[in-house]
Amino acid sequence: MDIQVPDPPRKRPLVVYITGGGFIQAPKEAALDLRTYVAEAGFVVASIQYRTTRSGGNYRDGIADVKSAIRYLRANAEKYGIDSGKIAVWGESAGGYLAAMVGVSNGIKTFEVGNNLGQSSDVQAVVDKFGPSDLSKLAADFDSHAKEADNKDDNPIAQYIGMTSGTHVLDTRIATTVANPLTYINASAPPFLIFHGSQDKLISPSQTLVLHNALIGAGGHSTRYVLDGAGHGDLSFLGDSKSGLPWSTNQTMGIIVDFLNRSIGSAQH
Secondary structure: OOEEOOOOOOOOEEEEEEEEEEEEEOOOOOOOOHHHHHHHHHOEEEOOOOOOHHHOOOHHHHOOOOHHHHHHHHOOHHHHHHEEEEEEEEOOOHHHHHHHHHHHHHOOOHHHHOOOOOOOOOOOEEEEEEOOOHHHHOOOOOOHHHHHHOOOOHHHHHHOOEEEOOOOOHHHHHOOOOOHHHOOOOOOOEEEEEEEEEOOOOOOHHHHHHHHHHHHHOOOOEEEEOOOOOOOOOHHHHHOOOOOEEEEEEEEOHHHHHHHHHHHOOOOO
């Protein structure tokens, strides 16, 4: 992981950033400008690398890696100047999915694997930017061609979530149950801040809407913003440098920082 610690050193809330990458790659170096914006607002920011299809990983590995990073950072809170009672996860796209799964699985031991198991991996807030939820309906808002593309033989989503035996097709039983954040939602879920672009052509905007509605329906706290005209904001790894522009404005980042200040608090002086 890459860790940004603001000066002067003191106990500060922690934000764990989880990059996107289509479940194929997860470069911890991503979104340095956005991470720096949050760090300059007074938060320790740790950007992590997690297992993907390229390293033979699946969704359980990805969730376990995020939780392992959180436990490590809690175990080393003094070293990095972290207030271990104030931790948020912030993910984009595939990272948004993992952030949501980590948030709703607070206290669930299924995904606790690795070191520092004496530490908690619970988080106090979640920022989910255009992440999927029910991956069996990833292209629900799109035309038939987009839906067919989700069933290609090299479909990384099926590889990451689980494939029906003898095929390359996503196992919808897994995608709609144990791999779906909605399965784990209850009233004790941490507060969520959710974003989606109205013109997202990769992940259906309804993916974050069903998550938001489920959180509210369970008695939780969730706020969802739709950026009018914005597309999928994490396509830089495919060479689309303009996709992230609406997501890097002062207005959008200000909403994130305001949410973090409200949910996990500002730094202790």
